[in-house]
Every structure is written in C-alpha cells, then in structure tokens.
Amino acid sequence: xxxxxxxxxxxxxxxxxxxxxxxxxxxxxxxxxxxxxx
Amino acid sequence: xxxxxxxxxxxxxxxxxxxxxxxxxxxxxxxxxxxxxxxxxxxxxxxxxxxxxxxxxxxxxxxxxxxxxxxxxxxxxxxxxxxxxxxxxxxxxxxxxxxxxxxxxxxxxxxxxxxxxxxxxxxxxxxxxxxxxxxxxxxxxxxxxxxxxxxxxxxxxxxxxxxxxxxxxxxxxxxxxxxxxxxxxxxxxxxxxxxxxxxxxxxxxxxxxxxxxxxxxxxxxxxxxxxxxxxxxxxxxxxxxxxxxxxxxxxxxxxxxxxxxxxxxxxxxxxxxxxxxxxxxxxxxxxxxxxxxxxxxxxxxxxxxxxxxxxxxxxxxxxxxxxxxxxxxxxxxxxxxxxxxxxxxxxxxxxxxxxxxxxxxxxxxxxxxxxxxxxxxxxxxxxxxxxxxxxxxxxxxxxxxxxxxxxxxxxxxxxxxxxxxxxxxxxxxxxxxxxxxxxxxxxxxxxxxxxxxxxxxxxxxxxxxxxxxxxxxxxxxxxxxxxxxxxxxxxxxxxxxxxxxxxxxxxxxxxxxxxxxxxxxxxxxxxxxxxxxxxxxxxxxxxxxxxxxxxxxxxxxxxxxxxxxxxxxxxxxxxxxxx
Numbered sequence: 001x002x003x004x005x006x007x008x009x010x011x012x013x014x015x016x017x018x019x020x021x022x023x024x025x026x027x028x029x030x031x032x033x034x035x036x037x038x
Numbered sequence: 039x040x041x042x043x044x045x046x047x048x049x050x051x052x053x054x055x056x057x058x059x060x061x062x063x064x065x066x067x068x069x070x071x072x073x074x075x076x077x078x079x080x081x082x083x084x085x086x087x088x089x090x091x092x093x094x095x096x097x098x099x100x101x102x103x104x105x106x107x108x109x110x111x112x113x114x115x116x117x118x119x120x121x122x123x124x125x126x127x128x129x130x131x132x133x134x135x136x137x138x139x140x141x142x143x144x145x146x147x148x149x150x151x152x153x154x155x156x157x158x159x160x161x162x163x164x165x166x167x168x169x170x171x172x173x174x175x176x177x178x179x180x181x182x183x184x185x186x187x188x189x190x191x192x193x194x195x196x197x198x199x200x201x202x203x204x205x206x207x208x209x210x211x212x213x214x215x216x217x218x219x220x221x222x223x224x225x226x227x228x229x230x231x232x233x234x235x236x237x238x239x240x241x242x243x244x245x246x247x248x249x250x251x252x253x254x255x256x257x258x259x260x261x262x263x264x265x266x267x268x269x270x271x272x273x274x275x276x277x278x279x280x281x282x283x284x285x286x287x288x289x290x291x292x293x294x295x296x297x298x299x300x301x302x303x304x305x306x307x308x309x310x311x312x313x314x315x316x317x318x319x320x321x322x323x324x325x326x327x328x329x330x331x332x333x334x335x336x337x338x339x340x341x342x343x344x345x346x347x348x349x350x351x352x353x354x355x356x357x358x359x360x361x362x363x364x365x366x367x368x369x370x371x372x373x374x375x376x377x378x379x380x381x382x383x384x385x386x387x388x389x390x391x392x393x394x395x396x397x398x399x400x401x402x403x404x405x406x407x408x409x410x411x412x413x414x415x416x417x418x419x420x421x422x423x424x425x426x427x428x429x430x431x432x433x434x435x436x437x438x439x440x441x442x443x444x445x446x447x448x449x450x451x452x453x454x455x456x457x458x459x460x461x462x463x464x465x466x467x468x469x470x471x472x473x474x475x476x477x478x479x480x481x482x483x484x485x486x487x488x489x490x491x492x493x494x495x496x497x498x499x500x501x502x503x504x505x506x507x508x509x510x511x512x513x514x515x516x517x518x519x520x521x522x523x524x525x526x527x528x529x530x531x532x533x534x535x536x537x538x539x540x541x542x543x544x545x546x547x548x549x550x551x552x553x554x555x556x557x558x559x560x561x562x563x564x565x566x567x568x569x570x571x572x573x574x575x576x577x578x579x580x581x582x583x584x585x586x587x588x589x590x591x592x593x594x595x596x597x598x599x600x601x602x603x604x605x606x607x608x609x610x611x612x613x614x615x616x617x
Contacts, residue, residue, distance in 0.1 A: 002141040003124065007117070010145070013539070014113050017546045021105060024470070024554045029463055 039355045043381035047347055050305065050385065051340070054312045058336065061313060062320020068218040069191045069211060070325070080217045087213055098204035101557030104192055105550065107208035108185060112152050112546070115181055120148040122174035123166070132167035133242035139165060146534035151175050153545035154182035154426060156278075156285030156396055156520035157537060159529040163267035163288050168240055175285060176274045180224075183281030183314075184215035186428030189549060190318055191215075191325075193432045196556030197456055198326045200564045205556055219314070220281060227276040227310055235299040238272040271296055279310040282426040284396030284520045292386070292399040293375050304382055304399060311395045315424035318431040326456050330575035335434060338583045342423040343392055346412050351384040353409035359610060373404025384409065391416035394426030396520030403507070403524040407607035410523065411599065414510055417517040418599075419591040420475065426518065432552050436471050438574070439464060439555065441586045445572040454571050457564035464558055467551035474551075476594045478516045478543050482536050483509050483598070492532040498525045501616025502609065506602035511537065516544035 067074050088095050099107065122129070123144035127137050139147065143160055150157040151174070162171065188211035195205050232238055244266040251260040271287045275297050278285060292298040298307055316336065323332020354374075357366035374383040383400035390397050391413035402413055416423060422434040443460050446453025453460040486493030486508050497504045503525070510523035515537040522528075528537060573579060609615060 006120070006141055006145045010113070010116060010120075010149075013542050014109055014546075017109055017550065018106075020547060021102065021550050021554075024467065024550055025102070027463060027466060028554065028558065029461075 039351060040381070043351065043379075046381055047351070047385055050308055051343070053309060054316050057309075057313060058316040059320050061317035062332070063324065065191075065219065065314075065317055065321040066324040068214050069206075069321070071210075071214075074218065076218055076222060084213055084217055088209075091209070093207070093209045093213075095207060095210045098207055100203050101192070101196075101205055101553045101560075104205050104208045105553050108189070108549070109546065111181075111208075111212070112185065115178065116148050116152040119151060119174040119178060120144050122170050123147060126167040126170045126174075129167070129169050131169035131172070131240060133240070134164075134167070136165065136167050139170070142531050142534040143529055146538040148174075149538040149541050150515075150520065151178035151283070151285060152182060153518050153541045154178075154186060154281070154283055154394060154429065155515060155518040155541045155545070156283045157515055157522070157528075157541065158285055158289075158520070159534060159537070161289040162286060163243075163269070168269055171274060171287060172270060176277060179274070179277040179281045179283040179285070180216050180220050181212075183220055183277070183283065183427040184212050186282075186426055187215040187219065187314070187318075188212050188428065189553070190428035190431040191321075193435055193552060193556045194322050194325045196558075196560040197435070197458065199560045200457075200562070202560050203557075205553075205560060220277060223310075223313070224273075224276040224280055227280060227306065228272045230306060231272040231275055231303055234303045235295075236272040236275055236303065237268060237296050238270055239268055240270060241268045243267050267296075275307075276310070279307045279395065279397060280313065280427075282311055282315070282393045282395040282429075284390065284394075284398075286397065292397045293378075293401075298399055301377060301382065304378055304386070307397070307399075308382075308386060308389050311389050311393045311397075312424045314427045315393055315430045318428070322431065322435075328456060328575060331456065334575050334577075334580050335438065335583070337577075337580045338587070339392075339423050339425075339434070341580070341584050342419070342587065343388070346392060346416055346423065347385055347388040350388050350405075350409050350412040351381060353406045353412070354380050354384045356406060358406070360613065360615065370404075370406050370409070373401030375399060387413050388416065390521060391519060392421065392423035392425070394421045394429055394518045394520075396514065398521050401524060402510075402521060407502075407506075407603040407610060410506065410510075411603040411607075413521065414506070414513060414523075414603065415591065415595075415599070417513045417519050418479075418595045419587055420472075421517050421519065422587065429518065433548075436468050436552060436555070437583060437587050437590075439468050440472070440590070441579070441583045442572060442574065443468075444586060445582060449570065449572070451570050454565060454567070455559075456574065457567065458559050458562045459565060461558075464555050467555045467558070470551040471548050471555075472590065474547050475516060475544065478540050479509070479512045480595075480598065482512045482516075482540050486512070486532075486536070489532075492530075496527040496530060496533060498527070499617070502602050502606040503616070505598075506606065509598055509602055512540055515540040518545050 123139040192205040246264050248264050251262045254261050274287050288294040319332045319336040323329035355369040369380045378399055386399045420433045422430050442455045443453045507523045507526045
C-alpha cells in the first residue's frame with residue numbers, strides 16, 4: 001500500500017515540475033519575428 | 039598549518055589547472071559531435087543505442103522538449119531504482135541475504151540518487167545488496183552526472199547560438215556524455231584505485247577473528263569476530279567521485295580503507311571531483327567563442343576555492359580550547375583519519391562541498407565550528423565553485439547573468455552577455471532559480487525546528503550545533519550534495535519524506551528556470567559590443583562575479599549561520615558548549 005502511495009507521490013512531484021514549467025512558459029514574452037511583423 | 043600542507047593544496051590546484059584545457063577541448067568536441075580518438079570504438083555503440091531506442095540524433099529540441107525528455111528519463115530511472123531496492127531480497131547478487139529496503143527509505147534513496155544527491159540515511163553494507171548497489175545506485179551515478187552535463191551544454195548552446203529555437207537533443211547529449219566522457223575516465227580511474235588496494239569482488243562478507251575480544255554493549259557476551267564487508271567497490275568509487283555523486287559503498291564513505299586506502303587514492307579522488315567541472319569552464323569559452331570568458335569564470339571559482347580551503351585548513355589546525363591536558367600540536371584531529379591528517383581532511387571537505395559531491399573522508403560534524411562553516415557555506419552559495427558535473431556550470435552562469443544585469447544597472451544600459459541582451463524574463467527566471475533554493479532550505483529547516491516530535495526528536499546535539507545539523511541536512515539535500523553533518527537520525531518517515539522532497543525540488547525546480555533562460559537566450563540575435571558593453575573577460579568582471587555570489591549568499595543565509603556555527607564558535611572560544 002505504501003508503495004502505491006509513494007508511486008503516486010513521485011508522479012505528483014513530476015507533475016508539479018511540469019505545472020511549474022507551464023507557469024514559466026506563461027511568463028515568457030511572445031517574440032514577433034520580422035516576417036510576422038511585416 | 040604547514041608548508042607541506044600548503045604545497046599539497048597548491049599541487050592539487052595546479053594539476054586541475056593543467057587538466058582543464060585538454061579535457062575542456064575534448065568536451066567541446068564530444069558535444070559538438072566532432073571527431074575524437076574514441077570514435078572508432080564508441081560510434082558503433084552509439085549508433086546501435088539510437089537504433090534500439092529509436093532516437094533520431096539529428097532532431098534537435100526546444101528547451102521545453104529537452105526538459106520533458108530529462109524529466110521523463112529521471113522519472114523512469116527513479117522508479118527502476120525504487121523497484122530494485124524493494125525487490126532485492128528475491129533478486130540475485132545478494133550473498134548476505136539482505137531484506138527488501140523499507141518503502142520510505144527506498145523512496146528517499148531513489149530520489150537521492152536520481153537527483154545526484156546521494157544522501158544516505160542508511161548503512162550501505164547492511165542495507166543494500168550488490169545488485170542494488172550496481173543496478174540501482176551506481177547506474178544513477180552515471181545517469182545523474184550525464185544529465186547535469188547535458189543540461190550545462192544545453193545552457194552554453196543557449197548562449198552561443200543565435201536566433202535559433204533549439205538547444206540540442208537531450209538523448210544524444212546524455213548518450214555522448216556517458217559513452218565519451220564518464221565511462222572511459224571511470225574505467226581508467228577504477229583500475230588506478232584497484233592498483234592501490236580498493237577492492238572489486240562479489241564475494242560474501244569475510245569474518246575475521248579479532249586479536250582482543252571486546253565487550254558487547256548491553257550484554258555480558260564478548261565480541262570475538264569482526265565482519266569485513268566486501269563488494270564491487272572500485273567500479274562504484276570511480277564514478278562516485280567523477281560524477282560528483284558522493285554516495286559511499288560503505289557507511290564510512292571515503293574514510294573507509296577499502297574506498298580510499300592511501301594518500302594517493304585520496305589525491306586521485308579529489309582530482310576527479312573537480313576534473314569535469316573545471317574543464318567545463320574551458321568548454322564554455324570555446325563554445326561561446328570567448329576563451330577569455332571561460333578563464334574569467336575559472337578565476338572567480340578559484341578565488342572562492344582558495345578562500346574556502348584556507349579558512350577550513352586554518353580552523354582545523356587550531357586546537358580545541360576545551361581540551362586542556364591533551365596534546366593537540368597538529369590541530370583538531372577528532373573525526374579525522376590519521377593517514378589523511380588535517381590538510382587532506384580540510385581540502386577534501388572544501389572540495390566535496392564546492393562541488394555537489396558530498397563524499398567525505400572526515401566527519402564534518404567533528405570539525406571546529408568555523409571549519410564546519412566552510413562546507414555549509416560552500417553548499418549555500420549554490421555549489422558553483424567548480425560545482426557538480428554540469429550543475430556547477432549552469433549555477434555559475436545564473437550568477438554571471440545576474441552580475442551582468444547589476445553591471446548594466448550601474449551604468450544605466452540594457453545589460454548584454456556575450457552579445458545577447460539580458461531582458462526582464464531572463465532576470466525573472468534567474469531570480470526564481472536563486473530564490474527557490476533558500477526557500478526550500480529555510481522553510482523545511484523551520485518546520486523541523488518547530489516540531490519537537492518530528493524534527494527535534496532526531497537530534498543528538500542541542501543548541502547552535504543542533505541547529506547546524508538540521509540546517510546542514512536541508513542544505514545538503516536541496517543543494518544535491520549529500521554529505522551529512524551527522525548527529526541527526528534521519529531514517530524516519532518525517533526526514534525521509536521532507537529530505538526527499540527537498541532533493542527533488544532542489545534539482546528539478548531549479549533546472550526549469552535555468553532551461554527557460556537558455557530557451558530565451560537561444561532565440562536572441564547577437565548585438566555587436568560597444569564602448570558601453572560590460573566586458574566579461576576581465577579581472578573586473580571576475581571581481582564583480584565573486585562579489586555578487588558572496589553578497590547574495592551572505593544576505594540570504596547570514597542570520598541562520600549566525601545562530602548556528604558562528605554562535606557555536608563564540609561560545610567555544612568563551613569556554614562553553616551546549617551539550
């Protein structure tokens with residue numbers, strides 16, 4: 001049982017890292033390439 | 039302190055200096071996929087690996103895909119180690135018939151080795167089978183070091199490349215780091231260790247009759263035999279040091295005569311910790327086409343190294359003022375191996391915490407308060423003094439970006455770093471990187487200190503030394519160092535869980551903003567240097583970088599350090615200790 005809990009905890013930690021990455025991505029400004037701006 | 043001691047420290051540094059350039063050039067060739075002398079042997083193996091794993095080596099990745107691949111790899115290998123630990127009782131290569139590792143300890147250990155921390159809340163020779171040591175732990179010594187190396191190379195590419203979106207291919211960088219760098223050097227290093235007496239076998243443990251029987255604690259029976267642990271030590275020892283992992287095959291780590299038998303093996307082990315991190319400064323200079331910048335970073339690391347080792351060596355050369363009728367002409371020898379002495383114990387403690395290694399050849403808990411302060415400060419500064427394999431380089435580059443930003447603020451110009459403009463997003467991510475670290479350490483340490491049942495009950499020392507032990511534990515875990523101050527029973531649910539989370543967050547939540555910066559820099563175009571550009575190749579830059587590192591570290595951690603090792607030093611000088 002404890003094995004399963006720790007397995008879920010591990011996956012949850014990695015999911016946290018992904019969510020955190022998504023947060024960092026949201027802060028990233030969108031770059032406008034010269035072609036798009038033209 | 040002695041002239042002999044200083045000469046040994048100088049020799050160590052000179053050898054590192056001499057090896058940095060050739061190895062750094064080799065690393066550049068390996069990661070630029072240029073020809074090396076090992077290609078005839080390794081290229082067919084590399085191709086086979088890509089074919090089996092269906093990796094397209096020429097397919098490059100943006101930072102998000104690079105990160106996702108790294109996280110996936112880490113998750114899978116973490117679970118593999120956990121499974122091996124839990125199943126070791128029914129798996130082969132377990133001559134001592136050791137039971138399965140308890141779940142919470144297995145989890146903490148799997149996280150620890152995946153994150154290059156190698157914190158060990160257990161006695162390896164009575165807990166881990168040979169298969170677990172080799173398949174569960176030694177493999178991670180290669181993998182986690184190669185991951186760090188790959189990430190540092192990706193970051194350097196982010197600086198070096200212009201108007202691109204990709205940082206390389208994670209699987210290619212990982213594979214080449216293991217095949218071309220870690221495996222060949224470890225192989226040669228392991229043979230050198232064996233030549234000096236480090237053991238390498240799969241035999242059951244030996245039992246030796248001791249010359250004088252000893253009384254057994256708590257019984258009237260006498261101890262007449264001693265169990266002498268065996269195992270495949272040399273192969274694990276080599277990558278343990280080279281990969282800045284630090285997890286010992288034995289509980290005594292590099293103080294054990296089977297891991298580190300002679301002063302020569304001690305010298306080799308010290309060299310192998312700094313070897314790749316020092317070489318990466320040369321790689322930085324070559325890949326960014328600014329060799330002088332690489333050497334400027336090397337110089338900043340060297341300054342911090344010398345300050346640390348000089349302080350630790352001086353502090354450990356002082357006698358303990360509370361021991362009045364004891365000859366202490368050599369200094370504080372408590373917790374140190376006689377064959378290494380003060381110099382090599384202080385040098386080892388400094389080097390192992392400058393880098394994120396965490397191997398020990400002396401007991402840090404027995405150091406004088408100021409001697410013990412040095413390893414702690416080294417980790418708290420972010421282990422960027424040469425640092426862990428890869429991790430030290432990308433950690434240092436975050437400080438470089440911060441330094442350039444501060445220099446830009448001073449003259450009122452948009453800061454530039456090697457032709458790239460440093461903008462708001464880059465600084466936001468750099469600050470995220472720098473703030474997560476103290477948040478985890480101080481947050482968890484506060485929780486442990488405020489909970490008598492969960493945290494304080496594990497302490498065997500109280501007062502400022504007890505605070506140092508708790509602070510050191512979370513510092514070591516979050517910094518992915520793995521060395522311990524000891525005096526703390528950490529094989530409990532609370533410590534295994536909180537230290538595991540600290541190790542995880544200290545590794546992966548710092549990698550995310552670092553790669554985000556690389557992903558941002560790689561897209562930028564290069565602007566030519568002008569008279570207003572702050573040069574990153576001069577002694578002034580080295581001084582600014584060193585100053586920024588020290589000031590950030592001092593501002594963040596000084597209050598905690600003042601209540602721990604600094605207060606303990608003052609009490610000791612006043613002739614008082616709190617037991």
